Amino acid sequence: MAIWRISSTLRFTFLAAAFLVSGCANHADLAQAPGEGLVVQSEPDLNYLATQNYYHELISGAMPSIAELTLFTNQLPKGGDLHHHYSGALYVETYLDWVDKSHFCICLDNACQGGTKGGLESAAKYEVVKNWKSGGCISAGDLRTQKKYSAFYRDLLKRWSDKDFANHFHEQSPPDQQFFDTFGFFGSVSDYSYQAGLQALKERAIAENVLYLETMLKSAPAVDNPSLAKTLNALNADSSDRDMEAAFQAYFDFLASDPAAKAVVEEYARSHAQAAAGINDSHFTLRFQTYVSRNSAPAKVFSGLYAAFAAAQQSALIVGVNLVGPENGYIAMRDYSLHMKMLRFLRQRFPETKLSLHAGELVLGMVPPEGLKSHINEALNIAGARRIGHAVDIVHEADAYQLLEQMKTGGVAVEINLTSNAFILGVEYEAHPLQLYRRYNVPYVISTDDAGVSRNNLSNEYLLFTSRYKPTYEELKAVVYNSIDYAFLHDQEKADARRELDKRFAGFEAQIAKQLELEE
Template sequence: MIIKSSSLTIALALALAASAHAKPPAAASNEAATARHLASLIAGEPKSAELTLFFSQMPKGGDLHHHYSGAIYAEQYVDWVDKQGFCVYKSSYRIETNKETVAKERDKPALERSCLSSGEILADDFTYRELLQRWSSKDFDNHGAIQSPPDRQFFQTFGFFGPVSSNNFNEGLLELKKRAIQEHVGYIETMFKLAPLTPNASFDAKISQAGDDDAALTEAMRAWSGALEQDAAFNKGVADYVTQVGQAHAGVDDERFTMRYQAYVLRLLAPSQVFSSMLSAFKASSQSPLIVGVNIVGQESAPSSMRGYTLHMKMFQFLKTRYPHVKLALHAGELALGDVPPDGLRFHIDQALHLAGANRIGHGIDLAHESNAIGILKTMRERDIPVEINLTSNAFISGIKGDNHPVTLYRKYGVPYVIATDDAGVTRHTLAQEYALFASRYKPSYAEIKKVSYNSLRYAFLPPADKKRLSAQLDERYAAFEAAIAALPAQAVAGARR
């Protein structure tokens, strides 16, 4: 009798627990109706306009692969030219920042000026359109732009708008917040600002001499990191960086939206600059709850990036032992066949995982070429390490899309993933469009789409309490969205099913 009673008690407890997590009948019905509706939109030839409408309204937990400077549209940067007292050369579309030169230009008669104000750019339709084509991918696909190779077009945009992107941080973040709310995005984790760096010729020489000698490399990093951590100027730079992030963040968080930041390192620089910036980033992340992780950016196929890749991963490995709680979301494997010789495609994701200790992988599009591809998939699945999928970016920069995109492999082998924008201002799209592309190309179930949306909170570099709060908000938003889809006029639903 005691055994039976205990079994009954356990069964009752399990039943109560299950009912506590079960959806109310109406909610379950709405979810099922939404699933049927999405299935009707992707059956056969995808209904692109209706998919765009669907995903524009659908709640999207967050955007985890997001570059601040690349997320702001060129039109916004044009407005900031005057605000900073700069001008833009009509011949090159480069920004002039020297105030004396700008003043001399403004003293000239209007027809003789070679460097234009925001207003003068906007008044000249030809110049304005050409500027947008250089500062973003506008008109690239319809052949209205100067047709440089797409990867060059993409990476060169940052050199054009860079002088204004490093100003007006709070205004820029508030603009991104406004856009996110309009797009039903609750959280953004943005790569915000280059961490401070300190050049050191002696360290560069030691790194060159060390070559493949890991002991010599470790000793060089140990000695210089120790010196930097005792350096007042270096520590002030880190403190100022943390303060600047805090000031830029003013007014960003509220009950509708949350933003956090990744400090980043530029992989194109000399070893001393990369390492000192990396140390700054780790220290800043350990000092500020707003700075939740560290990343490394810059064109991965550039010669300096390729030569220094393994070295950079070893730098991360060294600093990760010093700051084990700092999270890493690393650009790795943003390479396609032909970008570099085949040998360069065989190890980047693997080293980001096994040397650097990445907590998330950004892009990961060279997966199929990696020597340890099956091991990578196994590691990411077993360690619950997600990949950040950026469909528009991968298609534009590298030509990777459709069945050639390794999202097909990540999905097949059970690797968690999130959908993100990368540089939505440069490539001129939205997170909703990324979901629409994904749905139209790969025809996922609504359950998978919804899981991906929640994944962007699950894998965010946030404390558990924040994840719980944002997930609860997302629950409410999905309940409202699914109710709205289920209540669509019968003729609209019937039309979608034809």
């Protein structure tokens, strides 16, 4: 790094000249609101320029300086993580702690018998059962401390997460199945303590300089009405909009007037408030999205979505609604358009509620080619999504260029999950549509998806972003600010968060400049 070995006076003269040539913006003005350009500051910020040039040196050349870039992205202020699943974000080690605290145990083989209140039921190898004394079952404490179980413990880590999936040969399921199967292993303890889990996620976020988290905590509850459900479940892709609206309206009227449904929604909203108690402070902000599985029967999906919208109306902590689950599932594909019309119907009745939708988490071969043509379009133009999660199949969408323009002009941000997309879909490096979104000026954010399952964190997602795609420092900062600008926060909350980001970037750039001075 010869540039940093010159004298302090010469270096700052060089940086000031570089600023005048580049006309670059300062740290407070880099993020772009929809439709706005970058604002050039009137005087050079020498710390900013030092950081800009140092970063440029790290990413230059055929091989980026990965070790130094890792340190850089670990320290980098990161704004928010907007695509985040609570249960998939916690690491296996936390769940194993909760296994023992719940007095559960883990099956050592497929003959394990799990004792429950209703009697005995079989459980498979690596699964959690609800009786500490069950035969063929071991406590998490013994699993981790007794040497004879060390191989089983390593295998459990590989079952409950994506650990070691690709670094050696072993018998394995397809990557997408491996990913989604993990939730079944730790699901029975994932609700052990939402507050403890959120506190752990907060501490991890603060440690990597994240100030905002928008997470999906738990599925919205459904209230059944067998008679109305029969009509709604009979809907299909060939049903008319009139028949759909009639079925939606009948179920909506029931849910809106049913005391039991009201109580369920109130309890659901209250449970989020209880989980978040003591989490928010001057250094960190937490908000929730609520969600429904897209692979359930239509009536259950609709009822759950109603509860999600109604809870968001009741609680300031719940800021958005989503659909989750494998998008290539048979029911998810069959009912995709039906789900989008449910969302349109409910959004008309709860207009303040925002949508961030998983859409286009598909690749060629995962579904027939016609299954790749419309999901992003429908999420935008039928459901009215304000952000799109993944959006990987944009390259196969009908009228893709018009969609890209619409997303740009409408300020619809894409949630980019590089690790998740590489593992589940096999899409990475230049094959990733991030390059398209960058080229066509579609706003985007960097997020984690399920960091615990991926054994990852947000800092590493930024490492992948910077090392693979080599954005300028201006673009890097703009992306960080996007994670606040496109968050589902109120305007004042966004303004406060942006000011906090300004302070953090000022401190970060001063630290980088000081370190460079010490290296001389």
